[in-house]
Structure formats: C-alpha cells, structure tokens
Amino acid sequence: METFLQFLFSGLTVGAVYAIVALGFTIIYNASDVINFAQGEFVMLGGMCTVFFSLWGLPLPVAAVAAVIVTSLIGVALNKLAIEPARGANVVTLIIITIGASIFLRGLAQVVFDKQFHRLPSFSGDAPIDVLGATLTPQSLWVMGGAAVIVVLLWYFFTRTTFGKSILATSHNRLAARLVGINVELVLLASFALSAATGALAGILVTPITLTSFDAGTMLALKGFAAAILGGMGNPLGAVVGGLLVGIAEAMGAGYLSSEYKDAVAFVIILAVLFVLPSGLFGRRGTERV
C-alpha cells in the first residue's frame, strides 16, 4: 500500500507538469489549429530564466515573475516572427515551423545561458512530508497546487471573461469571429503569450525537483503532447486528465514493471490512442468537411 501510494505521488507530481504542458498545447491549438512543438522550450525558458535572473541578484519571486514575462514575450515573438508571416500556409507547415522554432530556442538558450544543469532552491524547504508511510516533498505540493491554480484561472478566463470567450469563438470559427468584430490577430497573439506563460510557470515550479538545462524541454513537450492526445486535443479538461494519467502510468510502469521502459509508456499511449480512440478521451469527434 505504501509502495503504491509512493508511486502515485510520484506520478501525480510529474503528471501535474505534463498537464500544464498539455494545457499549453491546448490553448494554442484551440486558437490556431497549430500544435506548437516549442511548448517544451517555454517550460525550459521559465526554469532557466529564473535560475539566471536569481544568479544576477534578483530575489526568487521577482526572478520568477520576470521569467514568466520574458517567456511570454518570446511566445509573442514566436507568433509574430514565425507563425504570422506564414499565415495561410497549411497546418502541417506551421507545425514544422514550430519544430524549427523549438530547435532555435534550444540553441539560443545554449548560447545565452550555458550547457550545464541548474537547480532552484525548493520554495518551502526540503523536509519530506509523511503521508501514510509514503513521502512527499513540499515542492511536489507546490507543483500540484500550482497546476490546480492554473487550471482554475484558465477555466475562469475562458468561460467568464469576454476576451477568453473571444478566443474560444475564434477557435470555433475564425471567419465568424472576425465578422462579429473580434480582433483575430490579437487573439492569436494572446494565446501564444498565455501558453508561454503557463509553460514558464510549470518550468519554475518543477525546476527545484527535476533540475533544468537548455535541452530539458524536448522530453516534456513529447510527454505533454502524449497527454494532450490522450485527453483529446483541444479539450482543457482532457489535457489535465491526460497529463495526470500519463504521469501515473509512467510511475507505475517504472515501479511495477521495469524502469527501462519508462519513456516508452508515453509513446505507447500515443500509439494506442491514435489507433483505438483517435479523438482521445474527451475529444470532439473528428468531422470531415466536404
């Protein structure tokens, strides 16, 4: 029982991060139909910027806020400089552009920062918390709590604010949204900024546990993508559930089966979902437009 609980905690912590990354995918996908493979780099930038801002003498909370702002600006720049000029190109082209952007950002981080691993201090100490014989670090609570807060804020933003609703409207029908006076360019810009900001937050929360480096984003993007596919691309609830499920499946796989296949779990999930349930757990049924 203790063992199971320990695996569960481990899975929930990692899964919460995947969930935030999957949410980032969802936000941009909803607004533009683009799957942004630079999503993992936002997570990396959040962590790395915070590390370096605090090395340059900023107190941790200030460094974290600055990192979120910088990452959002990079998200905006990505949209302005790479996605917008290619507007009208088909979705596959846009996706390839985001892969290029992710490689570029990784290279940039390597030059601007360095190639070493870095850590942040835990926000509230390292003393493990004992829960029914299993242990949890305070930082895990921060990660899970942070993910919950992000989910609630996003839910509020998308369902209770006009601007959030206009993003949803754009995702449903861009032409109609434009006709009712929604500034579609602004919506796209906002979705990239928002997605980058949530990614950066995930990076900041998780760096004290997992450490970070210029190439930490690649794996996270893949896992987050698996989570988004599992939950159903475009569904925020699906992203969260998918993230947690992938995390738990990984931890259980590593614990009960063999850790050799830990990373394979996520990819097996992608394949299985694509074969058996192409629209994911909560996805819209795919409709073919004629």
Place this chain on the structure above:
Amino acid sequence: MSLITFLKGTAAMAAVIALSAGWAAGEAAAQIKIGSVLSITGPASFLGDPAEKTLRMYVERLNEAGGVNGEPLELVIYDSEGDANKARTLATRLIEDDEIVAMVGGSTTGTTMAMSPLFEDAEIPFISLAGGIVIIDPVNPYVFKTPHTDRMACEKIYEDMQARGLSKVGLISGTGGFGKSMRGQCLDVADDYGIEVVADETYGPRDTDMTPQLTNIRNAADLQAVLNPGFGQGPAIVTKNFAQLGIDVPLYQSHGVASKSFIELAGAAAEGVRLPASALLVAEQLEEDDPQKQVVVDYKTAFEAEWNRPVSTFGGHAYDGLMILVEALRAAGNSDPEELRDTIEQTSGFMGTAGEVNMSPDDHMGLDLTAFRMLEIRDGDWTIVQ
C-alpha cells in the same frame, strides 16, 4: 572594391601564404609531432575541452623550456565532436598526412575503440584518455590509457563498504554508456568482496524522478547500502529522491559525479554521500607527505591560473598522458614510434594526477586502487575518508 585594392589584397594574401608555407617547411624538419583527437565540442565536451586546454598549455610550456631532447613539440589537435566515425577519419589524417610519432587523445571509450585498430596497423603508440576497461583488456600492443577504470571504482567502493561492515547493496544505475558499463563491472566484482546485490534498478539518462525505483530498493530485505553508477544530472536527482524517501542507509555515488556541480545540484541531500575520486579533487587537503600532492597541486594551480576555471579530472588525464609520453621521449632519446611504444610500456614509478603508474606488457594502464581516494561530502565540501 576597386581593381587596385583587389590586386593589393591578393598580393598581400599570396605573400602571407608564401611566408607561412616557408616558415612551416623550415620548422618541420626538427619537430616532434604529437597528434590528438578529442571530443572538444558535442555531448562529451566536458571531457575533451579541459583535455585540449591542458595539452595546449603544457606543450607551450615544454617548448618554452627548450622542448624535448632539444627538439620542439608540435601538437596537432582535431575535434571529433564525440562522433566515433569522425574520430576514425581524423585519426587516419593524423597518421597519414600529419605523420605523427604518437597520439594522446580519445576522450570517450567509443571514439578510442574506433581509433585503436588504426594505430595498431600503423604501429604508432596511442595513449587514450577514456575510462572503459575494454581499451586495455585485452591488451592492444600500441594502446595505453591514463584514467582509472570503472571496475576499479566499484572495487574501491566495495572496499569501503567492507570496512564499514555493509554487504547487502541496492544498485540504481543510469542506462547511459557510463552507468551501464559500471553497473556491469560492479555486478561482476561483487562476489570478490562478499557483496550481495539485493536490488538492481535503472533509470534513463533524461529521467527526472527516480522515487519509484528507489521505493523498490527501499523495500528490498536487509538493505545496507545503495550504490548509484551514473553521471550527469541523474545522480543528483537520485540523491534528492533518496533524501526525500528518508532511506537511512549510506549512499555511494561513482567517480562520474566527482565535481562541484554535483554538490550544487543535489544541495543538502548530498550530505554524507560517499564516492571514489581522483586526488586532484582534494589537492589541497592531501597530507603534506603524500607523494601525489606535489603533482596535483602544481597541475591545479597552473591550469586554474592559465584558464581561470576550476580544474577537472579529465584535464588531469591529458596531463598524465602527455607527461608519460614526454618521459618516454626523454628515456628513448629519439622519437621513433616503435621505440616509444617500448619505453611507454616500461613506464614505472611515474606520478601523475591519477596516481602512480607502473606499466607492464600485460597492464597498459598501470594504476592500482590507491589511485582513488574515498571522499565524503560534508558541509557542502569534499572530505577525505581516512
């Protein structure tokens, strides 16, 4: 650009080329050419970069002091980027075009193994800077190496466990090249030290959470110690997870994490962790009468003064390789590759940064367990376990 400037430029360039060619031709006659293929960039740059800096610095120093046997050394360094195929091509170039008399290089076991048959065929001595035991076992007559092997690291750790009365060990190894190889060696020599491996878990090179594996290890019956072969960020995360789970047995790391960045990354969780490491890491802490102290302190001071960055054991391996070669050049009195090979094989009592080297026809490394020091992390710094 006007025609005149263009012509002027061309003429100047031609003059430079002519001059440099003449200079090179004039010098080449009386030089000892040493080659080196290192992983200066790429994933193994942390190995090749300090090695390159070390070789350049010491060759310059030797030449300022009048060279070896009255002849200056010429160093030809190529960057393999950690790629075994590229290393092989570059080694061919060293042998055929540059006509070197000996090679000090090969940052990784992979690149070394790709290059060693070439040196055997060309009958040119090759001193490798990589760790794998396969480089010298079985012995290739022309291939030598300076770093200790991972097998020795296992033996050193087991020796320390024996001394503390620990025999039931849980293994958690990285699946990268280093972790995989060391795991194999540690399983292999366990019996010799009466060690019983009660759990054997692994983690991927990019894993960020090892609590499930460590939970399984914690559940193993009569666990007395945990050993983590691996390098990179993995061992730091293992150390943090280990502390989180509150496993109250000693944790041993490998020489793969013997750098300050490990302590920084693992933070408070690193307290009490033990690992075998080269004396270079604790140069200042060595006893005054330690025969190795002079060598490691000198190298450390020189490297840090020249490059303004902390010394690394991997640079130390390059120092050892170069100095073994220089001693052999001096002893042989000439730079005939065949004679050099024989003299390198007879190296004895050479004190390097990795320890005392005593080579023989069956042992092309010549180090013993005393080359390693057992360290414990206390108050965020290394201390030597007596």
